[in-house]
Amino acid sequence: TAEWQSVPLAPPDSIFQLTAAYKEDTFEKKINLGVGAYRDDNSKPWVLPVVKEATRILLNDETLDHEYLPITGLPEFTAAAAKLILGADSPAIADGRVSSVQTISGTGANHLGALFFSRFYQWGPSEKQVFLSNPTWANHQAIFKNVGIPPVDYPYYDPKTVGLNFDGFVESLKSAPERSVFLLHACAHNPTGVDPTPEQWAIVADVMLEKQHFAFLDCAYQGFASGDLDNDARAVRYFVQKGVSLLICQSFAKNAGLYGERVGALHIVSTSKEAAARVKSQLSVLQRSEISNPPSHGARIVSLILNSPDLFEMWKRDIATMAHRIIDMRKELFRLLTEELHTPGNWDHIVKQIGMFSFTGITPKQSKALIDEHHIYLTGNGRISMAGLNTHNIQYFAASLDSVVR
């Protein structure tokens, strides 16, 4: 039939394409630095010991069944998740000003937040648009376009310093119309690994307050960046304390290693308990038409971990294990490049950047040479996943990087 004749063939997802090419490669020392998931020192996925323990407890719990969760999710999970990001003593929680909904991981939180904005945000002098950092996680563009909110860029990354273009960032906050919506990465910016300092966050918060901008905070890496959950939540808590209008998209994919379980939450902080109740009622209506009810298994695991002091302590140790392995890889890569190989150029950014990803600052041509000549797979923008490096392959990677930049 003639059905779907006009549907064009979409290009494959570039990260998936990269992984496919890596899998086909038979070279023994091949390395995959494209993947955005934690790997242990033997390049294997890591099921957190605390997740194994929580799963064991759930399996032995005879009271559990497979009934639907409430539309807005498992209440013990959403309440504990809000405390985790906002702080257990958060006045916003105490005042009942936080509307929390369980979502399909961080992607679902971004989507539900964007959908809520497309329906209910009073755009004021701002047009219907969202400011995204240049660059950002590619899905941000698609998520907002899908709900009819056009994305526009704000300057963020400075290729000259392989760091933050702070002046450009602040300038765009100042020149944007009042009540603009800015998507900010709460910590461990993807794809650059470049975060503002606490002093810079304070300036951003001041300008946002002055211009009454809204902070759409995406928090996909709490704990994963520094190894400390509270430290990585600092920017979010500071914004709440200052009274910046905001919401938070929260993911447990990375920090609990629950990628495929899709555990996340959306938290919208309002100025009053009444507003929060109205917001939550509308989120519930939106959620009903999209997924009816969120999935229970992953939320039960995280809820157990967050609500039992012993498991919570165990989780903190597991998070530190992951974060510190990554930090160690940064230090070792920096040492190899600067002290052993005397690789040309400045590599300070390798240890200054934070989280799973690092922008190396190499050109697309050099990235391609790493793939074609050295069997090292990375995205064309020079982003590497530090989680792909380990004590067995880091020397080969450093030597290869050295040879393509010479």
Ligand code: PMP
């Ligand atoms: N936001 C950012 C910035 C991310 O890097 C990710 C993970 N790649 C997500 C959100 C959401 O991922 P998930 O849906 O797996 O939680």
